[in-house]
Amino acid sequence: MTLMSKLVTAAEMKHYDQFTIQTIGIPSLVLMERASLAVRDVILHDYPDAQQISIVTGSGNNGGDGLCLGRLLQIAGKHVTIIEVGNPAHRSEEHLAQAHICDYYHIPQVTSLASLATADLIVDAIFGIGIDREVKASYATTIEAINTAAAPVIAVDVPSGINTDTGAVMGVAVKADSTVTFAFNKVGLTTKNGQQYAGRVIVADDMGTYEN
Ligand SMILES: NC(=O)C1=CN([C@@H]2O[C@H](COP(=O)(O)OP(=O)(O)OC[C@H]3O[C@@H](n4cnc5c(N)ncnc54)[C@H](O)[C@@H]3O)[C@@H](O)[C@H]2O)[C@@H](O)CC1
Numbered sequence: 301m302t303l304m305s306k307l308v309t310a311a312e313m314k315h316y317d318q319f320t321i322q323t324i325g326i327p328s329l330v331l332m333e334r335a336s337l338a339v340r341d342v343i344l345h346d347y348p349d350a351q352q353i354s355i356v357t358g359s360g361n362n363g364g365d366g367l368c369l370g371r372l373l374q375i376a377g378k379h380v381t382i383i384e385v386g387n388p389a390h391r392s393e394e395h396l397a398q399a400h401i402c403d404y405y406h407i408p409q410v411t412s413l414a415s416l417a418t419a420d421l422i423v424d425a426i427f428g429i430g431i432d433r434e435v436k437a438s439y440a441t442t443i444e445a446i447n448t449a450a451a452p453v454i455a456v457d458v459p460s461g462i463n464t465d466t467g468a469v470m471g472v473a474v475k476a477d478s479t480v481t482f483a484f485n486k487v488g489l490t491t492k493n494g495q496q497y498a499g500r501v502i503v504a505d506d507m508g509t510y511e512n
């Protein structure tokens with residue numbers, strides 16, 4: 301039995317997530333909660349004065365992390381706006397669960413990018429390790445709006461638009477001040493280009509995933 305502690309690719313991280321969920325038996329939503337708690341802690345520590353926080357979410361589990369984080373930050377007394385830019389028809393199961401919880405907490409979930417201009421802090425939760433093609437159309441416009449906004453940006457897991465394995469920009473990518481990545485650092489974030497887009501990288505929530 302080996303304690304895994306290394307750089308991983310997207311495929312390896314997905315494998316470990318599946319192993320943790322299916323073999324160890326830790327539910328996916330528990331992993332999501334732990335990941336989001338880690339991002340919340342970094343935000344409360346690094347940006348204690350940020351009151352207006354805009355969280356930009358895609359339709360997958362990276363967006364689910366963003367929604368979960370929105371709830372945690374609202375409970376911590378922050379004014380949170382969720383900007384949903386993903387395709388509603390493609391929302392993951394966990395994303396849908398988190399959106400339902402956000403409804404209960406009356407957290408605004410909008411599609412307008414307007415709040416980016418008045419935000420004290422922007423959270424990028426559009427794409428994580430699931431990005432699999434060039435960023436185009438409204439996603440590209442959204443990422444450009446994040447990059448031109450005045451507020452600092454914290455990326456969830458991987459800056460959206462950065463290839464997890466190579467650090468290459470897949471069309472356009474979020475330029476983050478910090479990136480909180482989960483369990484293991486990702487190969488792409490250690491490349492010169494990846495470092496420039498990720499900013500300070502914090503590796504959080506190492507579950508101590510074991511494999512025989
Ligand atoms: N249980 C889990 O699987 C966990 C996942 N976590 C989070 O989930 C992320 C991975 O989630 P997913 O596998 O759902 O993937 P992502 O949420 O990274 O993205 C997948 C979605 O984006 C779409 N997409 C990919 N590239 C696109 C492009 N260029 N333009 C438009 N749409 C595009 C896909 O079709 C899919 O709908 C991780 O990075 C991490 O943030 C964490 O919550 C920890 C637990």
Ligand SMILES: [K+]
Binds near residue numbers: 425459
């Ligand atoms: K992201």
